[in-house]
Amino acid sequence: xxxxxxxxxxxxxxxxxxxxxxEEAGTADSAGSADAAAFQKQLLKQLxxxxxxxxxxxxxxxYTLNRSLSLNVDGVTIRGxxxxxxxxxxxxxxxxAEGLLVNASDFTIEDLAIEDTIGDxxxxxxxxxxxxxxxxxxxxxxxxxxNGAYGIYPVQTENTLVEGTVAIGASDAGIxxxxxxNVIVRNNRAEFNVAGIExxxxxxxxxxxxxxxxxxxxxxxxxxxxxxQPGHSTRVYNNKVFKNNYENFGHxxxxxxxxxxxxxxxxxxxxxxxxxxxxxxxxxxxxxIVSSYFAAGYYSDKSTQENFDPYPEGIYIYDNTFTxxxxxxxxxxxxxxxxxxxxxxxxxxxxxxxGAVDQAKMVDGKLPENLKLCIQxxxxxxxxxxxxxxxxxxxxxxxKHSCSLKKLPQVxxxxxxxxxxxxxxxxxxxxxxxx
Amino acid sequence: MRKLxxxxxxxxxxLALLLTGCDxxxxxxxxxxxxxxxDNLSQWHVVEAIDxxxxxxxxxVPYDLNTALFTDYAHKLRTVWMPEGSSARYGEADxxxxxxxxxxxxFYYPLGENGTVVRTDDxxxxxxxxxxxxxxxxxxxxxLLVKRIDGWQALPYVWNDAQTDAVLEIAGDAKRLQLxxxxxxxxxxxxxxxxxxQCAGCHADNHAQKAVRPIGPRARHLNKVFDYRDSGxxxxxxxxxxxxxxxxxxxxxxxxxxxxxxxxxxxTSASLEERARSYLDINCGHCHNxxxxxxxxxxxxxxxxxxxxxxxxxxxxxxxxxGSGDRLxxxxxGSPDDSIxxxxxxxxDPGAMMPELGRSLAHEEGAELLKEWVASLPGNCS
Numbered sequence: 093x094x095x096x097x098x099x100x101x102x103x104x105x106x107x108x109x110x111x112x113x114x115e116e117a118g119t120a121d122s123a124g125s126a127d128a129a130a131f132q133k134q135l136l137k138q139l140x141x142x143x144x145x146x147x148x149x150x151x152x153x154x155y156t157l158n159r160s161l162s163l164n165v166d167g168v169t170i171r172g173x174x175x176x177x178x179x180x181x182x183x184x185x186x187x188x189a190e191g192l193l194v195n196a197s198d199f200t201i202e203d204l205a206i207e208d209t210i211g212d213x214x215x216x217x218x219x220x221x222x223x224x225x226x227x228x229x230x231x232x233x234x235x236x237x238x239n240g241a242y243g244i245y246p247v248q249t250e251n252t253l254v255e256g257t258v259a260i261g262a263s264d265a266g267i268x269x270x271x272x273x274n275v276i277v278r279n280n281r282a283e284f285n286v287a288g289i290e291x292x293x294x295x296x297x298x299x300x301x302x303x304x305x306x307x308x309x310x311x312x313x314x315x316x317x318x319x320x321q322p323g324h325s326t327r328v329y330n331n332k333v334f335k336n337n338y339e340n341f342g343h344x345x346x347x348x349x350x351x352x353x354x355x356x357x358x359x360x361x362x363x364x365x366x367x368x369x370x371x372x373x374x375x376x377x378x379x380x381i382v383s384s385y386f387a388a389g390y391y392s393d394k395s396t397q398e399n400f401d402p403y404p405e406g407i408y409i410y411d412n413t414f415t416x417x418x419x420x421x422x423x424x425x426x427x428x429x430x431x432x433x434x435x436x437x438x439x440x441x442x443x444x445x446x447g448a449v450d451q452a453k454m455v456d457g458k459l460p461e462n463l464k465l466c467i468q469x470x471x472x473x474x475x476x477x478x479x480x481x482x483x484x485x486x487x488x489x490x491x492k493h494s495c496s497l498k499k500l501p502q503v504x505x506x507x508x509x510x511x512x513x514x515x516x517x518x519x520x521x522x523x524x525x526x527x
Numbered sequence: 528m529r530k531l532x533x534x535x536x537x538x539x540x541x542l543a544l545l546l547t548g549c550d551x552x553x554x555x556x557x558x559x560x561x562x563x564x565x566d567n568l569s570q571w572h573v574v575e576a577i578d579x580x581x582x583x584x585x586x587x588v589p590y591d592l593n594t595a596l597f598t599d600y601a602h603k604l605r606t607v608w609m610p611e612g613s614s615a616r617y618g619e620a621d622x623x624x625x626x627x628x629x630x631x632x633x634f635y636y637p638l639g640e641n642g643t644v645v646r647t648d649d650x651x652x653x654x655x656x657x658x659x660x661x662x663x664x665x666x667x668x669x670x671l672l673v674k675r676i677d678g679w680q681a682l683p684y685v686w687n688d689a690q691t692d693a694v695l696e697i698a699g700d701a702k703r704l705q706l707x708x709x710x711x712x713x714x715x716x717x718x719x720x721x722x723x724x725q726c727a728g729c730h731a732d733n734h735a736q737k738a739v740r741p742i743g744p745r746a747r748h749l750n751k752v753f754d755y756r757d758s759g760x761x762x763x764x765x766x767x768x769x770x771x772x773x774x775x776x777x778x779x780x781x782x783x784x785x786x787x788x789x790x791x792x793x794x795t796s797a798s799l800e801e802r803a804r805s806y807l808d809i810n811c812g813h814c815h816n817x818x819x820x821x822x823x824x825x826x827x828x829x830x831x832x833x834x835x836x837x838x839x840x841x842x843x844x845x846x847x848x849x850g851s852g853d854r855l856x857x858x859x860x861g862s863p864d865d866s867i868x869x870x871x872x873x874x875x876d877p878g879a880m881m882p883e884l885g886r887s888l889a890h891e892e893g894a895e896l897l898k899e900w901v902a903s904l905p906g907n908c909s
Contacts (some may be wrong), residue, residue: 132698133698136697136698136699136722136724137697137698139724140697140698140722140723140724141697158701159719159722160725161722162722162724162725162728164724164727164731164737185718185877186701186877186887187877187884187887188725188877188883188884189878189883193728194607195727195731195734195737195820209878210876210877210878211849211877211878212848213850215825217734217820218734218735227669231680237847237849238536240848240849240878241846241848241849241878242848244562244845245846247846248822248823252848262847263848263849264846269847270823270844271823294713316843316845317843318825318836318837318843318845319823319825319845320658320822320825343847343848343849343851343852343853344843344851344853344854344855345843345847345851345852345853345854345855345856345867346613346844346846346847346848346851347843347844347845379760390843390855392841392908392909393857394836394841394906395836395841395843395908396838397836409570421831453752468651493746514588527627
């Protein structure tokens, strides 16, 4: 009841000048700036005054906002009429580093679009039980360095579901999960971002059934130094990761700016990562890159906390379908290497590894089994560029990687069995819409 | 003697009000319930526009900070009021303020010609006895922080054009202003009044707990001499903490010599390091601390941080995005032009600038100080 009352008030505020509700939907944009201002004020007030359990519904329409929105109350749902129907446009934004900034638990946002924010589109900074579903974040001018950094950006969250979303044009990552725990990212589409989907310093993430294409790098699993939580245990499976060949338009100095165009799945400095059952194709540098923090070129004793582990360890690649890829690496040295080793028309193998291993962890000259890079993938090749050895012993010996690792457990979210909207709730929505 | 002087001050404030020609004595400060906050600032009776002055009520104590947050060159009149018979308990990090405490901060500018406002660090022209002279200043907003049993409540009031009262605007506001610089040139900018949630963006310096807390009125910021004459106090200048003690607003304070003190950032008798750290502390430390909203960045700018890398020296960015300014490290010692920190405080792009809220303009003096400081740091990042 509360939600329908709020909904009514919102409609009234937004559409005060129109004459019939049926015509009203979707006309907010043409109704003029006074209505846009009224809508913004009303929405800000709803977010500020929200009570746990509230559902803030935003009807169909394109709404122009010039300042960022924020929510600090637990247990709130923000719901639009669909990612192509309810559009929050921040094209004229004069204030705020985000479109919507959330610091709350038990938060759901679904069925709307956030466009053209000056900074990040949706940031959730600390919170538990976060559902980000069927939303679209987009910079409508296409990929550009001036675009906001992150599309969907939960950071320091626990139990997080990102599903059914679309992220386009982010100058850093379209979907970025940072410093979080227990995460599922599924059924999303990431396109024309520097990084399509990025999991960083996160413990326990399942990334599946996503499409990542036309990004600089498709799916990234990274660990960055100087943060309270090192990440590990990510599974990347059943994804389609193809043609991530878009030129890198990230800001220099940001970690993703070091990602070469044409990167499919990239693991950097992260441990215990599984890549399986994916279709990975036509990524021009390599379909899979496994590298250490050294490869990013930022590492120095001065820039990195003492206990930071820059080595990717316990990486398991199996049962993927690789096609194409490696034909035109976005790096002069790699290009030269490709031509020298595989000829003008040849291509780098599917897995590009910088070969860096932690000498301190060697036992009898060998890395312990559980820390190895294991590959069980028919027909796949690898190239180890021997970063630590100054690129002197570049090898393509796959036999050293013929091993298997203990498989990681599935990520389970307690609220996930409710992912289908229950019948009752559907009725409630219809009632409100008809009111 | 001092006690007497203080009571004279309180008496003086009341007297001043009685002399202004009000028919009835001024109403006392009123603490409205959390669920029933009034639409008008005047209903709190803390600061009110009365007879051409923004007038402080009896027992409303003005205060100042060693180094204050920059807000688009706005001047700020800060006050604290506590219910009769109650006082704040000293704590080195935070004071424990009594329930019912009302802290006010009024943002205003000295008036220029033709509706412009003036950029100046000189406050002396603003005052008229016990309050601000409304013929000389333009009031923008007054923010209240009210201490409830369950924590602080943040309430933004925006002044009307007639400057007669301010109205509660929890959704904030934006005002176009023309700022006249010392050389006479005018610069247009949008002064943005934050919404209530954005208040928490700075004031909840423990992000997980989300509890709003006062940032300025803490020991290290308050530990300075204040000239009470401008506010109608008879006995002139005194250390604020001692004054609070004397009027009964503060208990449990150690010897003043043991109270921490940030320096005034413009005080060139202090070291460059102290000045820069004080500036970073008040402008950045509320987010950039180990439990603040910016702990995601790993960059710690609160005053107690001693680890150079956490402070930014040779620290690569994590999620700075546009804010990296195409630079590799937060601070490159000796090279402010290569340092992200300098880029972000100099920027006015909302997607890149720091702090994220509270300014549309860059603070030239602050930016210059940080430039000098970074330039002075020894070492390199290679």
